[in-house]
Amino acid sequence: MAYTSExxxxxGGVPGQQLFIYRSEDEVATVVASGYFDQAVEDYNxxxxxxxxxxxGEDMAAxxxxxxxxxxxxTVTVVNGS
Known part of the structure; x- marks a missing residue:
């Protein structure tokens, strides 16, 4: 699977520090891969x-x-701060 804008x-937030929620059945290892959120640059700045x-993960709740x-x-990279 892949990033989906929907x-x-x-x-909320301000420029330079926005807060997003993203729900996907992709596994976290896929979501944190470099480039996964590249399209979000155009979609959401x-x-x-x-x-x-x-x-x-499964049911977007794993x-x-x-x-x-x-x-x-x-090119977007993410660091998992959890």
Whole structure:
């Protein structure tokens, strides 16, 4: 599977520190892979320092992880802060 814009929602924040929730049946190992959230740069202006609460796995409830994004020229990497 892959990132789906409809599964991500902006919860709040200010530029440079936005908070998102993302729900996916992808396993957390897939969600944290480099490039997984690249399209979110265009969809949501995802940028360095933004935080993603990721609910992933079976029924989008197998794991909850707190991710911090880094955007380097449109390529997004995340660090799992859980």
């Amino acid at each position: 599964d991500m929602r902006l919860m 995802l940028d360095t320092g933004d935080i993603i609460v990721a609910c992933s 794991a909850v992880d707190l991710l911090v994004a880094t955007n380097t020229d449109g």
